[in-house]
Amino acid sequence: MFGYYLDLALRSLKRNKMLTALMVLAIALGIGASMTMITVLHVMTADPIPGRSGQLFYPQVDPRPMDSDNTTPDPPDQLTWIDAMNLLHAGNGVHQAAMTGGRVTVVPPQGASHAFFVPARSTTADFFTMFDVPFVDGGGWTANDDERRSHVAVISRDLADKLYGTPHAVGRTLQLGKYDFRIVGVIDPWNPSPHFYDLGMGNYTSEPEQVFLSLQTGLDLKLSGANSMSCWGKFPIDGDLRKASSCVWMDFWVQLDTPQQVVAYREFLVNYSEQQKALGRFVRPPNTRLRDVMAWLDYNHVVPGSVQLQTLLALGFLLVCLVNTVAMLLVKFLRRGGELSVRRAMGASKRSVFAQLLVEAALVGVAGGALGLLLAIFGLWIVRQQPVPYAALAHMDGAMLGATFVLAVCATLLAALFPAWRACRIVPARLLKTQ
Numbered sequence: 001m002f003g004y005y006l007d008l009a010l011r012s013l014k015r016n017k018m019l020t021a022l023m024v025l026a027i028a029l030g031i032g033a034s035m036t037m038i039t040v041l042h043v044m045t046a047d048p049i050p051g052r053s054g055q056l057f058y059p060q061v062d063p064r065p066m067d068s069d070n071t072t073p074d075p076p077d078q079l080t081w082i083d084a085m086n087l088l089h090a091g092n093g094v095h096q097a098a099m100t101g102g103r104v105t106v107v108p109p110q111g112a113s114h115a116f117f118v119p120a121r122s123t124t125a126d127f128f129t130m131f132d133v134p135f136v137d138g139g140g141w142t143a144n145d146d147e148r149r150s151h152v153a154v155i156s157r158d159l160a161d162k163l164y165g166t167p168h169a170v171g172r173t174l175q176l177g178k179y180d181f182r183i184v185g186v187i188d189p190w191n192p193s194p195h196f197y198d199l200g201m202g203n204y205t206s207e208p209e210q211v212f213l214s215l216q217t218g219l220d221l222k223l224s225g226a227n228s229m230s231c232w233g234k235f236p237i238d239g240d241l242r243k244a245s246s247c248v249w250m251d252f253w254v255q256l257d258t259p260q261q262v263v264a265y266r267e268f269l270v271n272y273s274e275q276q277k278a279l280g281r282f283v284r285p286p287n288t289r290l291r292d293v294m295a296w297l298d299y300n301h302v303v304p305g306s307v308q309l310q311t312l313l314a315l316g317f318l319l320v321c322l323v324n325t326v327a328m329l330l331v332k333f334l335r336r337g338g339e340l341s342v343r344r345a346m347g348a349s350k351r352s353v354f355a356q357l358l359v360e361a362a363l364v365g366v367a368g369g370a371l372g373l374l375l376a377i378f379g380l381w382i383v384r385q386q387p388v389p390y391a392a393l394a395h396m397d398g399a400m401l402g403a404t405f406v407l408a409v410c411a412t413l414l415a416a417l418f419p420a421w422r423a424c425r426i427v428p429a430r431l432l433k434t435q
Contacts, residue, residue, distance in 0.1 A: 013363060016332065020364065023328050027368025030321030031408045032375025037311040039376065039400045040383060043393040044204070044303045048192040052132060053293035057254050057262065059087060061273050062287035063245065065233060075287050076230060076248040077300070078200075082281075084250035088124060092268050093254035094261070095130045099123035100250055101201050102218075104211050107175040108163050118159065118210040119201075122218030128154070128185075130255050131197065138170035138185035146214050154185040154212040176211065179221055193393060194302045196293050198251050200228045203302045204389040245281060266290050307390075318411065325364075325415040333357055333423035354424050361416030362409055369408025376404060 013020045047053050061083055062075035079087070084098040104120040127133070128140035137160075141152045153174050160169040160183075167186050174181045191208035195201050219242065229242075229249040242249065256262045266288070273286035291299055376396065383394040 013360065019328060019332055023325055023332075023364050024367045024371060026321045026324050026328070027365060027408055027412055028371035028375055030318035030411070031369055031372025031404060032379055034311075034314040034318040035372065035376040035400065035404045035407065036379030036383065037307070037314040038403070039380060039396055040390070040394050041303070041307055041311045042400060043395070043397075044194070044307060044390055046193075047294065048194055048196045048297075049131060049293060052130075055255055055257050056130065056293050057093075057256055057265070057290050058293075058296045059252060059254060059265070059269055060289040060291075061269060061276075061282075062284050063248070063276070063282055064284065066283055073287075075289060078228075078230070078248040079250045079252050080245055080248050081243045081250055082245050083276075084252050086272070087252055087254070090268070090272075092265055094257050095126035095255040096253065097124045097127040097130055098215055098250055098252050099127060099198065100215070101198050101209070104176045104213075104218075106159070106163070106211070107177070119207055120211040120213060120218070121198075121209045122213045122215045124215050126255075127212070128187075130253060131192075133190055134188040136186050136188045137168045138183070140212075141184050141214060146216065149217045149220060150214060151179065151181045151217060152184045152214060153181040154187060155183055156190075156208065156210040157186055157188055159210040160186045174211075176213075177221070181213070194297055196297055197253060199300055199302070200251070202389055203300075204393060262290065304390075322411055322415045325412065326418060329361060329416050329419040330422060333419045354420050357420035357423060358413055358416055361412050361420070365409035365412030366405065368412060369405040372408055373401070373404045 049056065059079075060075040060077070061079065063080055063083065064076065079098075088096055088098050099121055100123075101119065101121050103117045105115050106118055107115045121127075125141055125143045125146050128135075133140075136157055138154075140154055141150065144150075145152050153176070155169065155174065157167045160167045163169070163174070164172060169183050169186050172183050174183050189208070194203045229247055231244065231247040233246040254265065256265055269288035269290060270286045273282055273288055276282040277284075277286075297303075373396075380394040380396060384391050
């Protein structure tokens with residue numbers, strides 16, 4: 001029966017090619033505009049570390065004085081050096097990592113005259129395990145390396161290829177500035193987007209870190225510094241703000257695998273704040289937060305409001321296109337009242353006529369979806385040409401490809417419901433008398 005309905009639909013659409021083309025174009029324009037922005041929103045709100053985002057948490061405590069930024073109820077987004085080290089050494093999570101970003105000078109084998117800067121990260125040993133960093137050779141360093149402040153480094157595959165012509169560079173010497181480091185691992189391309197573990201580098205950075213160093217080593221040798229720093233009160237006399245108790249600049253993540261561990265860590269943060277208050281470091285009542293990856297991204301409003309607004313406008317444009325499609329389908333179906341009445345008089349039920357009209361609308365939806373897909377791909381190309389941080393992410397993936405056709409067909413069928421229902425309510429006898 002479906003094949004019969006399909007044949008009738010094709011014949012009907014061919015009889016009025018101009019109206020068919022207008023309906024297909026209306027659906028295509030609405031689908032193209034809406035899927036362009038839905039795809040952009042989809043890639044921007046995607047989980048940057050699937051399967052682990054619900055186990056990774058960002059703790060916050062509040063070391064600010066009472067007269068500092070009282071209009072902001074939430075604690076600072078980063079930690080002081082003292083608090084980061086206290087939480088790290090407390091070891092209350094399955095894994096924990098303190099970190100900061102910066103840039104280092106790489107001196108290649110050709111000599112200092114060919115030196116260049118690359119993004120770097122100073123962190124602790126658990127970083128690679130926590131974030132499932134993929135290695136092509138070797139691995140990360142150990143907690144003992146952190147304690148001994150060893151000169152060890154993990155580099156990216158791109159950097160290894162550039163310096164040594166091979167990704168298998170474990171054991172080689174890497175010169176950073178005037179210091180030598182032993183390479184212990186080489187990682188495959190890895191650049192989570194959004195850059196959730198350090199939003200100070202940019203939410204959608206297109207330049208991943210190429211060198212990873214032990215945190216204390218990187219700071220001792222002053223190879224990398226803080227991306228951002230916020231201070232209050234008195235500063236150290238020697239001018240080194242990094243270890244001041246009045247400056248926040250460290251990022252910290254902890255892995256908690258069960259709900260019970262999450263509850264326990266929240267209690268630990270409260271108890272820690274009370275302890276620091278008793279020691280005179282904190283003056284405010286315990287003010288702590290513990291958010292997982294997706295909650296952290298939502299809290300920081302990583303997706304720009306302009307993208308959300310543009311998506312709503314695109315969906316509004318799709319609605320306008322559907323209203324126009326409803327009007328055209330209504331005209332088309334009602335004009336065929338005589339043909340439909342003959343079918344009814346020959347024994348076809350209202351249900352079968354209704355199904356026939358919906359199959360015809362579905363064909364329009366498929367054609368509109370195909371053209372809309374091409375328009376969406378073109379729209380995403382235009383987005384990639386824009387000077388925005390997320391431009392490089394604007395690509396159609398398999399899920400969005402399927403969603404384009406599903407949305408096109410479902411939207412057209414929805415638009416066809418009223419016209420098809422209205423056409424089925426025509427009394428056959430009344431029209432047959434006029435034929």
